Amino acid sequence: MNARSGPPHDAGQVAAVLAEISLFRVLGESGIQSTARAGLARRYRSGQTIFHQGDPGESLYVLLDGLVKVVFTTEHGDEIVLNMLGRGDTFGEMALLDGSPRSASIVTVRPAWVFALPRARLLDLMREHPGLADEFLRLLGRMVRRLTDQAADLAFLDLRGRLAKLLLQLADKHGQSDGVVDLPGLTQSDLAALIGASRPAVNRALQSLVARRLIAVKGRTITLLDVAALRKRGGL
Amino acid sequence: MNARSGPPHDAGQVAAVLAEISLFRVLGESGIQSTARAGLARRYRSGQTIFHQGDPGESLYVLLDGLVKVVFTTEHGDEIVLNMLGRGDTFGEMALLDGSPRSASIVTVRPAWVFALPRARLLDLMREHPGLADEFLRLLGRMVRRLTDQAADLAFLDLRGRLAKLLLQLADKHGQSDGVVDLPGLTQSDLAALIGASRPAVNRALQSLVARRLIAVKGRTITLLDVAALRKRGGL
DNA sequence: GTCGGAGTGTGGCCCTCGTCACATTTCGGA
């Protein structure tokens, strides 16, 4: 992996980001400081794989900055993107539950700054701060709900519906406040893998939404023009 | 709900079943005995709803005996069956993670005997037995993995592939050892809802598998004739 | 500049599967 370690004064910056995350907020000021020193922050360039599906997993990761995708690959090489993660999101939780290997790969879509906290350190923290365990369970609850929704969407929404819903979610999580989804590095192939469709079909679906004035596309920037109609199309 | 409470001597029988379940085995003999007394066992007839999606959730359930389905309903009334549960399986874990309402409904497919353990009791147990929390996390890990697989299946396998995979899973979990899947009460509509397909399509897919001698269907009993071919068809 | 590779926009073909409609069989309860 061509990753560079951050400079030694990172700990303070790491703590600043951790303090924004509800999972760690329960640790309090001093707990966050010691957490930041208990792990290691690294930077990754765009397109790098932080870990591979199947690797042994011994750390929880926090995305301090940047954008990554969670990629699940079948034995036949088909890929589905389970989620896009941004600043403050965590990944690699699964490996902490049981000792099992990584269930998906993490690939940077934009340069990313990542904090890795070893399993043992996290378990120590949970022993000291029971509130952290509660927060962690809440996190897992959200994960299960999201996966359930995703399965239902695949079963019941057509391609345009899934795309409309995805765009709303991306705008909400990663977009500017005015409904502009500009995610450099996120290709139409990625969108396709997020909704379980082929790349040409996604392109056509986008054109179709443009024709109906629900969105506007300029280069790789997508602007949501009619949120109400998109919500309806996405079954919301 | 038309449920009858079990007779008072149930506690011993409940403990006997709990002892078979890895989640509770960590509690030891005495822990299991007190757990059995800390909750309430009930019996449900076929077709009853144990709890509804959206209900407030305050208990973890253990299916002591019988067969239930986990049903997720969209706002438009479309239903997907997320899982079939049998003896020794648990459900309602989600409500214990956060305080949120039930994310799915539980409907009995056959008469069921169910043990309900209040959230507060379970949290007490976890405090006393840290190993229980570990087991619980493992359980959640399996749940996340299963949902991930389900999403990938919906994205990549065609209807016959999903059906083949489902039959293998049902035979493994609920069938007789000889590859006979005889699940009274489980209709083709249920199969359809399990793989996100229409009922007529499932019927045709079953016929197609029969024609290729991969399975045999007699009434509601399905026998797996060619497991290797089914595995291949299901992408395994 | 110019080359090459990645990403995007489109056309055509065809198969799967959803939907509607109906006949037939099976079941579970009185």
Next chain:
DNA sequence: TCCGAAATGTGACGAGGGCCACACTCCGAC
């Protein structure tokens, strides 16, 4: 045992979307 409801088996039709193929654009590297 019988009846009505539920479940199953099938046909016809059409739309959605996968797959292959190819042109075009854009951008970074040299």
